[in-house]
Amino acid sequence: MNGQNKSLAETNPFTPEPARIIRTYHLTDDVKFFQVRFVDMDKALAFKYKPGQFAMLSILGTGEAPFSISSTPSRPGLLEFCIRRAGTVTNALFRLQENSLVGLRGPYGNGFPVEEMKSKDIVIVVGGLGAAPLRSVLLYSLDNRDQFGRVAVLYGSKRPAEMIFREEYFALKQRPDLECHLAVDADDTGKWTENVGVVTTLFPHLKKVDTHNTYALVCGPPVMYKYVIRELIKLNIPKNQILMTLERRMKCGVGKCGHCAIDYIYTCLDGPVFTYWDVIHMRELI
Amino acid sequence: MRILKLQKKDLFPFLEVISKEADLWAPVAKGDKFAFERIQNFSEIAMNTTRTILPPKKIMVPSSFNMFNVTEKGYKEDLSHVTQRILFGIHSCDIHGLLTLDKLFAQAYPDPYYLEPRKKTLILGLSCWPDEHCFCKSTNTHIVEEGYDLYFTDLKSYFLVWIGSSRGDDLIRLAPDIFDDNLTEKDIQTYIQWQSERDKSFTTEINFTRMPDLMELNYKAPFWEEVGTACLACGSCTMVCPTCNCYDVVDKQYLGVKPTQLTTVFGGPPKAVGYFVNCVGLTPFFGQRIRHWDSCTLPEYSEVAGGENFREKKSERLRLWYTHKLQAYVSKYGKPSCVGCGRCLVTCPVQINVKSVTAALEGEKIEAFWKRLSQEVTK
Numbered sequence: 001m002n003g004q005n006k007s008l009a010e011t012n013p014f015t016p017e018p019a020r021i022i023r024t025y026h027l028t029d030d031v032k033f034f035q036v037r038f039v040d041m042d043k044a045l046a047f048k049y050k051p052g053q054f055a056m057l058s059i060l061g062t063g064e065a066p067f068s069i070s071s072t073p074s075r076p077g078l079l080e081f082c083i084r085r086a087g088t089v090t091n092a093l094f095r096l097q098e099n100s101l102v103g104l105r106g107p108y109g110n111g112f113p114v115e116e117m118k119s120k121d122i123v124i125v126v127g128g129l130g131a132a133p134l135r136s137v138l139l140y141s142l143d144n145r146d147q148f149g150r151v152a153v154l155y156g157s158k159r160p161a162e163m164i165f166r167e168e169y170f171a172l173k174q175r176p177d178l179e180c181h182l183a184v185d186a187d188d189t190g191k192w193t194e195n196v197g198v199v200t201t202l203f204p205h206l207k208k209v210d211t212h213n214t215y216a217l218v219c220g221p222p223v224m225y226k227y228v229i230r231e232l233i234k235l236n237i238p239k240n241q242i243l244m245t246l247e248r249r250m251k252c253g254v255g256k257c258g259h260c261a262i263d264y265i266y267t268c269l270d271g272p273v274f275t276y277w278d279v280i281h282m283r284e285l286i
Numbered sequence: 287m288r289i290l291k292l293q294k295k296d297l298f299p300f301l302e303v304i305s306k307e308a309d310l311w312a313p314v315a316k317g318d319k320f321a322f323e324r325i326q327n328f329s330e331i332a333m334n335t336t337r338t339i340l341p342p343k344k345i346m347v348p349s350s351f352n353m354f355n356v357t358e359k360g361y362k363e364d365l366s367h368v369t370q371r372i373l374f375g376i377h378s379c380d381i382h383g384l385l386t387l388d389k390l391f392a393q394a395y396p397d398p399y400y401l402e403p404r405k406k407t408l409i410l411g412l413s414c415w416p417d418e419h420c421f422c423k424s425t426n427t428h429i430v431e432e433g434y435d436l437y438f439t440d441l442k443s444y445f446l447v448w449i450g451s452s453r454g455d456d457l458i459r460l461a462p463d464i465f466d467d468n469l470t471e472k473d474i475q476t477y478i479q480w481q482s483e484r485d486k487s488f489t490t491e492i493n494f495t496r497m498p499d500l501m502e503l504n505y506k507a508p509f510w511e512e513v514g515t516a517c518l519a520c521g522s523c524t525m526v527c528p529t530c531n532c533y534d535v536v537d538k539q540y541l542g543v544k545p546t547q548l549t550t551v552f553g554g555p556p557k558a559v560g561y562f563v564n565c566v567g568l569t570p571f572f573g574q575r576i577r578h579w580d581s582c583t584l585p586e587y588s589e590v591a592g593g594e595n596f597r598e599k600k601s602e603r604l605r606l607w608y609t610h611k612l613q614a615y616v617s618k619y620g621k622p623s624c625v626g627c628g629r630c631l632v633t634c635p636v637q638i639n640v641k642s643v644t645a646a647l648e649g650e651k652i653e654a655f656w657k658r659l660s661q662e663v664t665k
Contacts, residue, residue: 017360018360061356061539062539064537103360247590247594249587251533255390255393256390256395257533259532
């Protein structure tokens with residue numbers, strides 16, 4: 001059967017392509033950074049994606065799970081992921097060393113509407129591991145800095161040690177063309193020089209926003225959205241310009257397995273990026 | 287469309303001729319119920335059947351099958367469940383069920399694990415007579431215009447055979463002499479009489495047109511909680527539903543076995559995916575990626591790694607199922623994704639089904655039976 005279906009094998013949307021872990025290291029105790037490249041170099045360079053899209057990563061013999069892409073399409077060739085150890089697949093992934101073979105397919109999902117966002121101001125609100133998908137759009141806007149208006153980042157995490165890409169963000173604070181505010185819920189080191197408090201306490205530090213010209217991008221733990229959105233609404237940012245990227249159980253990534261269904265949409269096809277209007281309209285998003 | 291006549295006595299000889307071309311599947315009796323099975327002996331075929339236990343989706347996508355063999359080099363697809371088949375005795379509701387699945391599996395990223403067996407299966411429909419649980423007239427799925435190769439309308443002493451595709455025509459050409467293409471006025475009158483009598487026999491009727499609005503209006507209705515309390519979260523309604531497509535994927539590991547012991551599973555001795563280091567040295571392991579039916583009413587359906595569950599309550603999961611069937615599909619395709627087969631009516635042990643839920647949506651008081659039964663179960 002397999003021999004007769006060669007052309008089919010090429011169009012099978014579920015086939016993971018062989019890829020290698022080029023580089024991996026711990027970002028925090030339970031979050032690791034992975035740099036991955038398709039074994040086939042042509043595929044690696046042909047892999048086109050948008051910030052906010054995700055990919056399905058397979059650990060040979062263990063399983064497959066969806067992960068948002070943390071790298072930016074403006075730097076092609078390598079794909080980056082920030083992954084927290086949470087289940088069977090991620091536990092196995094954490095045991096893999098550099099040069100290990102994994103399976104990769106994608107990109108899936110709608111991603112952020114970066115074309116629409118061009119020439120507009122951007123406010124990025126990050127909670128904890130929400131930095132993983134938002135890093136893609138942040139790096140993208142920095143790589144194309146002249147195409148965007150103001151860029152501001154508000155990033156809150158539990159403790160200083162849990163802030164991923166800490167050095168990257170401290171470096172960003174030095175840039176004159178960018179606003180960056182950092183906060184931790186609690187400082188257990190005694191050496192934290194930035195704000196202490198939840199991410200919403202950073203809003204007073206934000207310079208006045210040009211409301212109708214601003215896109216707000218939000219990603220964080222489920223509990224965070226309600227409070228952050230309240231602040232953004234206070235700033236009068238239009239509901240359809242508040243964008244958030246959401247997590248759901250997914251087994252296929254291509255609208256077949258049903259797990260990510262909400263109302264009449266599939267998170268994998270119509271998401272994972274939704275507007276605040278979608279949230280009000282469809283009710284079960286956050 | 288070509289329409290022919292076939293005498294009743296000639297049906298099994300015809301099936302025998304065509305079954306030489308591919309595996310023949312048809313309903314057979316299972317106790318007082320019916321099931322689609324591969325036919326070895328023609329006397330097994332049950333003719334005047336109601337719904338089968340499982341819909342014909344089980345023939346396209348088995349309840350569990352292997353998607354990939356995993357080798358040390360990556361993933362090698364396994365399409366061994368794809369074979370040439372002829373499916374006889376499928377009713378109009380189930381043909382509509384397959385048409386519904388076709389849309390989903392063919393959209394955006396076509397799914398070869400469903401579409402390949404679907405393409406290789408010839409559909410030979412058969413007319414039927416409603417029982418007290420059938421409501422396909424309400425879903426407008428009591429008639430078929432597409433989705434079959436041949437369709438047999440049972441007019442007591444003979445069949446009208448509707449040829450729906452070029453492949454169906456090929457089947458007729460395997461035994462052309464037993465078919466009669468001379469349709470008389472009397473045949474037409476017999477057909478009209480059959481159809482109007484059949485249409486009058488429906489006792490269950492549901493107004494699906496207003497269901498999308500009623501689902502929306504009843505989003506916070508307290509009856510969802512009551513239904514949720516009664517629901518056993520067994521997943522039976524979704525297993526028997528001809529339009530339910532949800533599936534789960536799990537990777538299977540074979541540990542501590544010799545490759546030769548796995549020859550039958552893998553169709554040849556597999557190569558190891560990797561090795562585990564243990565006290566006796568290196569133990570190879572082999573892998574497969576298994577896809578099996580899943581159900582949105584099961585507790586872990588919306589659970590993600592780390593423990594967050596987006597639909598922890600049974601009421602939320604049930605509402606999702608009914609949103610999908612009665613509302614969401616309508617907004618995409620203009621009709622409900624219920625085909626009126628009545629399987630959920632005869633399957634759910636606590637009588638949560640399309641009939642009772644649509645009645646509750648219309649404001650009917652829910653039977654206290656549900657609550658009582660769930661209390662008895664938990665006692």
